[in-house]
Amino acid sequence: MPTLYSTKVTAVGGRAGTVRSDDGLLDLHLALPPSLGGKGGASNPEQLFAAGYAACFGNAVIHVSRNRSVKVADSAIEVVAEVGLHSNDAGGFALSVALDVAITGLDQAAAEALVEEAHRVCPYSNAVHGNIDVAIRVTTR
Incomplete structure (x- = not known):
């Protein structure tokens, strides 16, 4: 590859x-x-990770929306990433991620389907899959 x-x-x-x-x-x-x-x-590193994940996830939403019949403008997609640092049971540390995705111009069901597909193609989501808890909330405007 x-x-x-x-x-x-x-x-x-x-x-x-x-x-x-x-x-x-x-x-x-x-x-x-x-x-x-x-x-x-x-x-700090958590801010940098949150910035990268938010931008990358937003672009994943843009990417998958290009294959849909209803087009979504790039500026209609906003992603807020919250990264938490936690102690783990092994004496080390772990991260958690919460993504709040707001999309203008789609109904809730269409927005959720778009975000679900974006979560499958986003390289950050794929990198943390099975390692970091990622909670995703989708809203429409």
């Missing part, structure tokens, strides 16, 4: 360090959030 796209990001200093992509477009300081004992004031 050919690679459609690849990128590299280098992290230095862990959760209180920096991340930088090989093309320099992503160049961020990181900080441990106050709820985890840090000072905050900068992004």
Whole structure:
């Protein structure tokens, strides 16, 4: 299977360090959030994961909508991703994800069917399948 796209990001200093992509477009300081004992004031890995998942899932909805008789405008799809960090039973950590997907211009049943199909094709959904609990809520406007 050919690679459609690849990128590299280098992290230095862990959760209180920096991340930088090989093309320099992503160049961020990181900080441990106050709820985890840090000072905050900068992004953290969970925010970056949530941003990536939300954008990718939104595009998966756009992608599968192209094969439908009723077209949905790209701007009619909004995805809010909430990523939670939890302790697990093995002394480590686990993530949870909640996706709130709002679609303008479809009835509830059509929106739910579209999102269900998007969840099957989204690379983030496929990557976390069986490893991270993902709750999805679909609303229409």
